[in-house]
Amino acid sequence: MGTQFIVSLSIILATFALYIGIAIYNKAKETSDFYVAGRGVPPVFNGMAIGADWMSAASFIGMAGTVMLLGYDGLGYIMGWTGGYLLLTFLLAPQLRKYGRYTVPEFIGDRFESHTARVIAAVCTIIISFTYSVGQLSGSGVVIGRLFEIDAKIGTMIGVVLIAFYAAFGGMKGITWTQVAQYTILIIAYLIPVIFMSLQLTGNPLPWLSYGKVVAEMQELDRQLGITEYVTPFTNGTKWQFLALLFTLMAGTAGLPHVIVRFYTVSTMKAARWSGAWALLFIGLLYLSAPAYAAFSRFILMKNVVGQKIDQLPEWTTTWINTGKLQIADTNGDGILQWKEMVISNDIVVMATPEIANLGIFVVGLVAAGAMAAALSTAGGLMIAISSSFAHDIYYRVLKPNASEQNRLMVARISIALATILAGIIALDPPGAITQIVAWAFALAASTFFPALVLGVWWKRSNSYGVTWGMIVGLAVALTYIFAAKYGGFTIGGIIDTGAGIFGAAAAFLTNVIVSLMTKEPSQAIQEEVLDLRYPEQMTYKDGQVWMR
Template identity: 85%
Template structure:
């Protein structure tokens, strides 16, 4: 057992022990604990939990690698994922919290007074969360695979076992407080390497300021090697793809069921807004660091790895080759590794950077622990979303309304285990890179829930027939475009599979409006409830007028 393995394993086991201890101490004993943590989480801690729930393996492991390989075009991921929180915080989250339900399908079912809409929404939640969870399990496979120097697929199955036990045990209450700990661990693990790299390369420990100089040097290196310049816009995709991806990620963020449910865990609308504000701050720490991470990693690879003799490459390259995520090929037979001969999977950039930059075994272990924290935290939230959609919205609200609390919790926990195993099987041979798989989940959310929630809150005329048709059409259009674009059948304006949400959202909104206007209006009670959602909790809408504290 080498020192690096021992240190990495020790740090990961220590953090796992911490998570299990927190989950056990906060074990869910009632359905309100399991689904919404008893609605008693303070906004600042909820902001941390949202940050951990949000900063998945895609963000921690894949984002910097995506920006490193795509350059300017990769910024759409950062702007889209961050900007989506503004939509969610101001347009949807406080209103959803005021309505006081457990899940997004429950809101849709009750708002539109329709079991059909509830079931379609629950199915959409399961599809979206399942797709997203494939990316998380794939990410855990990358981390575990590198730790044990085994194939990433084997690492994925180990991750399946860990995540299934962890998520099924504590429910939302346990997951909330473990996510607070996971956020602290993952952000420290993410910032330390980028700060040290900044110090090594520029002499400045503030990477957000110093990486601009490195980007300029990368431009010169790109020209020297004859490759597309790192910061040249739209070099690897069209302007329309950039804008479509930006919209898809923003609207998808505002419609993700496992993120929205986090706003149900606070006590008031005001607390929901402050949770969103804190979440933006905590998320910004990582997202503002990702471009610096990408630039530093690319610079080190171009200067210290590319151009070196194949038989004199650093020891870390062999370890990553064993995982199947790094390929080295001396295609021209000159014994020198050219930049074009270095095929590095974008999903290993963050994990490999501490080794690439020679930052020491402790930092390598810390990054591994941070990556596992990111995968675990998001996977936990996703699996709770899947579980609540089936156990609460379908099993309890539709199939068996007289089910006891004990039975409901049992069904919820078994749903988590089954969903994790199935997602893990798919993740053994993932259909794309982590960020790509996650982008599909966002496309599905932007084509289904974003239109349903936006119109459900801000257009009182939207009815059950309209939202049901809108979700079905949005889901179908989004899935069809993803499959068609990925298979190379066709694309529109150069928009590839990751930008499919723009078509799904447009189709869903148009369908919702047309069908709603062609069918009877919702009940007066339903319309007044919608109007009431738009006012702070101390205010209400009654009989066409705004009232406060039971007086006009």
């Protein structure tokens, strides 16, 4: 255990040194560096940064565990999160880049000529990003807690210190290049265990092609153990919940402010489209591997752990029990571990798999480093989104338009530190599993920004009253449904809290359209500006005609 600790700690410290070094080398000196990395990031590297931004703790740590425990029903997360990128890449990203602002609230404020809409959008950004960051900090606590064999809460506070430092120091410029390094580390860390497990179980090094054989064997094991078959659909929820979750994650992806801002860091609309294409490739490497990871982990647990004497379980079970994320109880008193006597948090499956599969201490350390890269990369992007919404959209654009660059950077860095500390305090006792908390953030994004941006780009009649009330109503409906479903047991069609976005988005679209039609239409200049967004950068729409620039 001592050797494993030293190896894991060495790998993680080496990667931390790399991230901090990159942040210092790429320190933001101007506001354009801090918010949009000077708009000079090449598409392929921006695609990697988007991938790292996207491969949050929920993706790296939680998703394979969710699929392992939910089976077929867990695929909604993979399909929703991946499909959302197609929506974003083709429906919104190029048009938002052409508009040329720093943040989503800035686009909404300028497109609708409304400080009220800008402030509401900034508040929504802070709420969404803050909710999402609680999940990331909770994930970092799981990793650090396991590494040091301490309570995950102490690990969370260590993660808070790290994120607050490098996000506040480097800004978007530092975070972009840090995320390129983090993506490289996390994808290597994710693929190596699943490739080795595929070789162990099937003799084939390509898990994407081989895990079907393991799933077939697992179905037989399920029948023998008398548990619900892994591939049976809608056993953990209704088909309406599956579809609602799918929509919530897709629309939420297309409305996530910290992801959208990544498309502002490139130079042109074409570069924005290519960034999305590269991001899909980099994201697909992990998302196509998650079902294989889940199947292999579940199979190994069922074959090698379930059915063993409880007093002779592998050593790794003791270390995970110490973190509070694994519980084992001999409920029937026979001294043998049954599947139903083991309560394993879906947040530890990826982290525990190298030990479960006995892949060696180096792989254990590598996965820990990859998990920290995933949590840190997304948390850093989220903190920039929170900071830019407060320091740029509220402080500079509304409260103090004459503020100097030095003051704006100082306010941005202070707001990052405060937001990270507050999110870390909540993450000490998270209100749900990582994937669940993240799904709430997506529900809020789907209910606020997705309708606002889609109508803002594609419907010239949408006005400031419509977008303002649309965001307010969408946010209120989504929050109400999340709380009512989680704490009050209230559901419609079996749709639980993670599918709340479908109700919030419907309410926001309806409110935006109805209020816009009942109030004064936008100015002719704004309507032409909206039509202009639909054409390539070398073309412009003016006076009812399309002109070459």
